[in-house]
Amino acid sequence: MLEKLFHLQEAGTTLKREIVAGCTTFATLSYIIFVQPAVLSEAGMDSGAVMAATCITSAFAMLLMAFLANYPIALAPGMGHNVFFAFTVCGALQVPWQTALGAVFIAGVFFVLFAFVGLREKIMNILPDSLRNAIPAGIGLFIALVGLEWSGLIVQHDATYVTLGDLKSPPVLLSLFGIGVMAVLFALNVRGAILIGILASAVVALITGMATFQGVVSAPPSMAPTFFKLQIPNIFIQPELISIVVIFIFLDLFDTVGTLVGVTQQAGLMVDGKLPKARQALLSDAVATSSGALLGTSTVTSYIESASGISAGGRTGLTNVVTAALMLLALFFHPLIKMVGAGYNIGDNTYLYPVIAPALIIIGSFMLKNVVHIDWEDFTESLPAFLMLLIMPLAFSITEGIAFGFISYAFLKLVTGKGRQVHWLIYLFAILFVIRYIWLVG
Numbered sequence: 540m541l542e543k544l545f546h547l548q549e550a551g552t553t554l555k556r557e558i559v560a561g562c563t564t565f566a567t568l569s570y571i572i573f574v575q576p577a578v579l580s581e582a583g584m585d586s587g588a589v590m591a592a593t594c595i596t597s598a599f600a601m602l603l604m605a606f607l608a609n610y611p612i613a614l615a616p617g618m619g620h621n622v623f624f625a626f627t628v629c630g631a632l633q634v635p636w637q638t639a640l641g642a643v644f645i646a647g648v649f650f651v652l653f654a655f656v657g658l659r660e661k662i663m664n665i666l667p668d669s670l671r672n673a674i675p676a677g678i679g680l681f682i683a684l685v686g687l688e689w690s691g692l693i694v695q696h697d698a699t700y701v702t703l704g705d706l707k708s709p710p711v712l713l714s715l716f717g718i719g720v721m722a723v724l725f726a727l728n729v730r731g732a733i734l735i736g737i738l739a740s741a742v743v744a745l746i747t748g749m750a751t752f753q754g755v756v757s758a759p760p761s762m763a764p765t766f767f768k769l770q771i772p773n774i775f776i777q778p779e780l781i782s783i784v785v786i787f788i789f790l791d792l793f794d795t796v797g798t799l800v801g802v803t804q805q806a807g808l809m810v811d812g813k814l815p816k817a818r819q820a821l822l823s824d825a826v827a828t829s830s831g832a833l834l835g836t837s838t839v840t841s842y843i844e845s846a847s848g849i850s851a852g853g854r855t856g857l858t859n860v861v862t863a864a865l866m867l868l869a870l871f872f873h874p875l876i877k878m879v880g881a882g883y884n885i886g887d888n889t890y891l892y893p894v895i896a897p898a899l900i901i902i903g904s905f906m907l908k909n910v911v912h913i914d915w916e917d918f919t920e921s922l923p924a925f926l927m928l929l930i931m932p933l934a935f936s937i938t939e940g941i942a943f944g945f946i947s948y949a950f951l952k953l954v955t956g957k958g959r960q961v962h963w964l965i966y967l968f969a970i971l972f973v974i975r976y977i978w979l980v981g
Contacts, residue, residue: 545609550854560853561861564613566731568844570898571615572869573737577880577895578621582629582636587760592834594870598863600827600839605856608819612802613845613862614827618902619678620790620838622685623937628783631936640769640832642780646787647829654822665962670944672909673924677931677940679906684932686899689892690714710883710893713743717897730847733898740894741879749883754874765835782975786938791838795824798841806849919955923948942972
C-alpha cells in the first residue's frame with residue numbers, strides 16, 4: 540500500500556529511511572509548537588487553543604502535501620508571519636485578532652485561486668531581486684529584536700530609546716545560556732539544535748525556580764477559544780485592511796516559492812529546472828493557510844527545516860506522514876509546552892520569555908543570509924533594500940518596511956531613467972502605500 544501511495548522504489552528510498560527523515564524534520568521544526576502560542580498570546584489569543592490549532596493545522600497541511608504532491612516538505616505556521624500578525628496587525632494597528640484571522644483567511648482564499656491558475660509563480664517574478672531578498676532579511680531582524688526584548692538583553696531607555704539590559708539578572712543569564720547552547724549545537728551540525736536548546740533552558744528554568752512544573756502529559760487543550768472565531772473584514776468599510784491582506788499574501792508568496800525551490804533542488808525533485816507538481820504543492824500550502832485561520836492560527840507555509848529530513852534521506856510524502864503523526868502526538872504534551880512558553884514576571888506586569896527568546900534570535904540570524912544576494916553596488920537597488928532592513932525592526936512593523944522599500948524603489952528608478960525596468964504593479968503598490976500614508980495613517 541505504501542509503495543502504491545508514495546512510490547518508494549521509484550524515489551530511491553525505503554520505509555526506514557522515510558521514518559528517520561520524518562523524525563528528523565519534526566526535531567528541527569517542532570520549536571514552533573512552543574513559540575507560536577507565546578507569540579500569538581501577545582495578540583490576546585488563548586495559548587492552549589493556539590497550540591492545538593498549530594499542531595492540527597500543521598499535520599493537516601503535511602498530509603495534504605504528502606497525498607497531493609508526494610513531496611517531503613513540511614508545513615507549519617511561519618515565523619515572521621506570526622510576528623507580523625501579533626505585533627504589527629494586532630499590536631501597532633490595534634486590529635482585533637478575530638479580524639486578523641479573517642485577513643489571513645482571505646489571503647488563503649487568494650492563494651487557492653492563484654494556485655489553480657498558476658498566478659502565484661508569475662507574481663513572484665515581478666519583484667526585483669533586491670526587494671525579494673530584503674524582505675526575509677528584514678523580517679529576520681524584526682524577529683531577532685523581539686527575541687532580544689523577550690530575553691531582557693535589550694530594554695527601554697528614556698534617552699536612547701533602547702539600551703543593553705542587566706546582564707546579571709536571572710532571565711538574561713538564562714537567555715544567554717539558551718543562545719549559547721543553540722549556537723554550539725548548530726556549529727556542530729546537531730539536528731534539532733533549537734528544540735534541544737529550548738528544552739535545556741526549560742530544565743535550567745525549573746532548577747532555578749524561573750519556571751513551575753505543570754506536568755508533562757494531559758488531554759489536548761480545547762480549541763474553543765479560537766475555533767471559527769475569525770471575523771471576515773469588510774475591506775470596503777475598512778480600506779486600511781487591504782494593505783494587511785496584501786502583506787499576508789506577499790509574505791506567504793515569498794516564503795513558499797523560495798522554500799519549495801530551495802528544498803526540492805536539494806532533494807533532486809526538480810526536472811529541467813521546474814517542479815513537476817508545483818501546482819499541487821502550492822495548493823496544499825494555500826488550503827492549509829485558510830484552514831489554519833478557521834482553527835485559530837496565523838499563516839501556514841512551507842518550512843525550510845524540511846531540508847533536514849531530506850538530508851536524512853526523505854524523498855516522498857511518507858516523510859510528511861511521519862512528521863504529521865508526531866505533530867498530533869505533541870497535542871498530549873500541553874503542560875510541558877505551557878511551562879516552556881510561560882512568561883517570567885519581572886514586576887509592573889512586565890514579562891520576559893527567556894526560554895523562548897533564544898530561538899527567535901537564532902532564527903532571525905538565519906533569515907539575514909539573503910542580504911548577500913542584494914546588489915549593493917547599484918544605489919537604486921541597495922537603498923530600498925537597506926530601508927526595508929532598517930525600518931522593519933525600528934518601526935516594529937513589517938508593513939512599514941515593505942512600504943518604504945516599494946516607494947523608494949519606484950521613485951529612484953523613475954528619476955534615474957530606469958523606470959521601464961520596473962513592472963507596473965510595483966508602481967501601483969508604491970502609489971497605494973503613499974495613499975495609505977496620506978489618508979489612512981494618523
